[in-house]
Amino acid sequence: MNVLQEEMILPNGVILSNRIAKSAMSENLSNKHHEPTAILINAYKTWAQSGAGLLITGNIMIDSEAIGEPRNVVVQNRKNIEILKKWAESVKGTKTHLWAQINHPGRQAMEQINSSLKAPSAVPLKTGGRKKTTKKVPEVLRESEILETIEAFANTSIILKEAGFSGIQIHGAHGYLVSQFLSPYTNIRKDKWGGNLENRSRFVVEVYRKIRERVGNNFPVGIKLNSSDFQKGGFSEEESMEVVKILSKEGIDLIEISGGTYEAPAMMGKRKESTIKREAYFIDYIDKVRKITNTPLMLTGGFRTTSVMRDAIASNQLDIIGIARPFAVFPNIGNEIFNESRADFTTKIKKTGVKAIDGMMNIIWYESQIKRIGQGKKTKPELSGWSVFFKYLWLIIEQKLISKTKNPVPSNV
Template structure:
């Protein structure tokens, strides 16, 4: 698998040592003060030994008043700087890079965690998790609040750079705040932040520019971008291609492609028949994106066999293979790919048979596997979904009622 071992040079001159990357997953492993824990750090020590060229953290929130999940990490100041340094140091002595993913949930957050929602527009989220009808409608962000969030992205990126992370990634996919600005479904503003695609893309462009201003040209900045929202009236594939052009012109270093939101979670569902043979979910899109940009492209979603990964790289349509869930069950995954000691990295989670619960399992089952890795335990492919659900329910109760 020599093709997967090739290095890639990013636009700013940074080097990623091979073509295998761990994409971001929700770890949910902060302490009650939303600081990195030793358990989380031990997980990344494990993944640093995987042989991957790049690890991207789960979403790090930039604002303690805008948290998506009960145990998200928040970095808005240097209060937890020593723990951040320890986290960044997990890849020391390896050839693996560690990037931090920066995020703001916008309207997409649990009521128990984030009772007051702020978003580009007052468009409610059409999914469970918020019982009070009025709490489902987010408050429209003011101009000053938008500018504050832009500065927060930049502030957090500087802190993480100083802590020793190898780069940062803007989370612009899956229905969080950046993708809410991009989508005409969730952004119905009439000012300079809404309306035309140019206006809707203004937020992510200004976030990138402010981050670049603060971290300098030599520090990598990437983005995770939806190929489309897959919602009626939402962010389309054609618009996504235009945003790829815009960000490429701005000089972004890596564009990771995914798709969907938690209202329309295609990133967790079945692949199109036209792409199933090539494993990845969004191969049709990536071929179109490659025609409009020379910026390195990372594709995440669906890769499970070394042969499929090799064919994707040889196609010259993408540069980096992104995987997430397989890293929870196969923590030595890159070594196994390169040495061809395992030919399939399929993950089949156990389910309850209850649709609403099993939708949650697509996240919390893997969070439990991540926690096992941090505890020094082996992955448990047959882990009971009911035990996972009970554990997560306790986590919510603990957060809401026992938080100091």
């Protein structure tokens, strides 16, 4: 048997049918009220037929006052429980698990559509790689707000479990709120939530514990964690390994490794020459962390050929192959890997030639491909970068107009 088709038993006994997972990507496919749409659900119905053992959704925001992108799904009450059930049922009749990735953007909330930005500390986000150009300075979270946010993570988790999702993933990477608490660059607090690593990791530990308390021991809970921020003064590789130890001891079911932030986007950047042949961005780190934990490990970033994927599993470097962007271009990727009808899943976006815009293409071009999948259309590798950009710009304008008039959504319905 192809090793990629072997089952994976998680610590709580849940079985994944194989070693291929769709890692989270931003879909940006809610409606203007941040509710799941038929297009979004249809995309997951298509991916459910791909043969993958695990699908992880893109950012589901836990707070309607903290939105990462114009059309992120928000789950903070049971108002949309029926449509959430339809989303969870997208994998019905298959052996595929569907986990919901839950997130709070912190200082990475889009300031054009959020009335305020909140973060562990008042450290603004640098934009466009220009050191002197920064976004709005975020407000410092009060301790009461920190506790409310921890509760919100748990609240969203139990709603999604009730809707029928088969697991939860905490987004603890890429510079979002959990990542901001972990990093000494973005967390300069002097209280019990900042300072040494024990204090900086307190937030993610409390989020995990509160979620586990709500969903029970038999429901999978995982995390996406940075191997490093790749940023001066940020979350280091050594600290990441300590957090892996902490979360493993807590009993987390799956740790997905990625890296970088949107200030230092290693997850989308160039790889070292020494890792190009091995494809994966963070393979050196995974070799080290494998030695310090028995918790299942998933690695995302760079896998493109079936031979490299097989070797990574066969050599016991990791347990799950995380694939993101290729799923947006090759929606039947799992079956193609298993039946060996395609060996290379390299993707290449069409850029505009404008540096400031092309940085966005790493996300929004793939979002447009996902939308095509959800519309029942074939993916379009030649899709124009300019058309993608102008459609995204309109979404920002539209959501900004809506945000000026919307009423807050009650959080405990």
